[in-house]
Amino acid sequence: xxxxxxxxxxxxxxxxxxxxxxxxxxxxxxxxxxxxxxxxxxxxxxxxxxxxxxxxxxxxxxxxxxxxxxxxxxxxxxxxxxxxxxxxxxxxxxxxxxxxxxxxxxxxxxxxxxxxxxxxxxxxxxxxxxxxxxxxxxxxxxxxxxxxxxxxxxxxxxxxxxxxxxxxxxxxxxxxxxxxxxxxxxxxxxxxxxxxxxxxxxxxx
Numbered sequence: 001x002x003x004x005x006x007x008x009x010x011x012x013x014x015x016x017x018x019x020x021x022x023x024x025x026x027x028x029x030x031x032x033x034x035x036x037x038x039x040x041x042x043x044x045x046x047x048x049x050x051x052x053x054x055x056x057x058x059x060x061x062x063x064x065x066x067x068x069x070x071x072x073x074x075x076x077x078x079x080x081x082x083x084x085x086x087x088x089x090x091x092x093x094x095x096x097x098x099x100x101x102x103x104x105x106x107x108x109x110x111x112x113x114x115x116x117x118x119x120x121x122x123x124x125x126x127x128x129x130x131x132x133x134x135x136x137x138x139x140x141x142x143x144x145x146x147x148x149x150x151x152x153x154x155x156x157x158x159x160x161x162x163x164x165x166x167x168x169x170x171x172x173x174x175x176x177x178x179x180x181x182x183x184x185x186x187x188x189x190x191x192x193x194x195x196x197x198x199x200x201x202x203x204x205x
Contacts, residue, residue, distance in 0.1 A: 023061050025051045027072040030065065035113035039069070069114065076114045081142035083108075089146060094154075095200055097147055098165065099190050103183065105169045119173045140166060153203045161198055168194050 029050035033042045044065055048058035062068045087104050088097045109115055140162020141148070148155035181189065 019061065022053075022057075023071065025053070026058055026061060026068050027075060030068045030072050031076070031114050034069070034117075039065075039117065044068075072114050073117070076112060077139055078142065080109075080112065080115060081139045084143035085145060094147060094151065094204065095191075095195060097144075098195065098198065098200075099187055101143065102165070102169050102172075102190050102194065103186065105166075106172060106186070109169075109173060119170050151204060154200075157203060164197055165194075168197075 026047060029047045030042070033046045033050050037046065042065055044058055044062070045055050047065060047068055048055045051058065062071075084101055084104055088100050091097045091100055109119070141158055144158070144162065148158050154161060
């Protein structure tokens with residue numbers, strides 16, 4: 001939409017708000033469709049129907065399912081990062097924050113069908129989005145932002161820390177045949193197998 005000096009600002013705001021609502025509606029529908037059908041079986045027809053819109057109307061906002069899912073992926077990632085940040089905010093010890101963050105992802109990510117495409121990408125999902133790498137840096141910066149704000153030495157290594165932590169969490173979810181561990185066992189596993197790779201003792205001296 002281009003700005004027209006003759007168009008009242010109230011009308012511009014209303015039009016923009018309506019477009020945002022329609023896009024959000026389509027994103028919600030896309031998440032639901034992927035959850036029910038899997039990405040390979042979902043088309044724009046299914047997304048439009050789930051959103052309660054005519055197929056042609058949906059094309060006014062997105063040209064194909066991957067455009068809808070790209071926005072949904074970014075939105076879900078930002079929301080999830082905020083949830084992660086809130087979940088570990090009250091924990092004072094940095095090591096415990098990283099441990100609890102790992103547990104949070106292992107326990108809750110499987111409930112999000114769009115973000116689980118990071119773990120088991122179907123139909124070349126990330127490639128269709130033009131993403132050749134996992135967006136660990138961005139999600140980590142958001143999810144761990146309070147840790148990085150409080151500890152500048154960790155902030156200087158934010159991308160590396162986020163990537164190492166996220167790759168291990170996602171790999172843990174991906175590995176088939178991994179024996180189920182009780183929470184206490186998983187905490188010990190994280191502390192002795194994964195935390196040393198973050199070099200927290202060295203960085204927090």
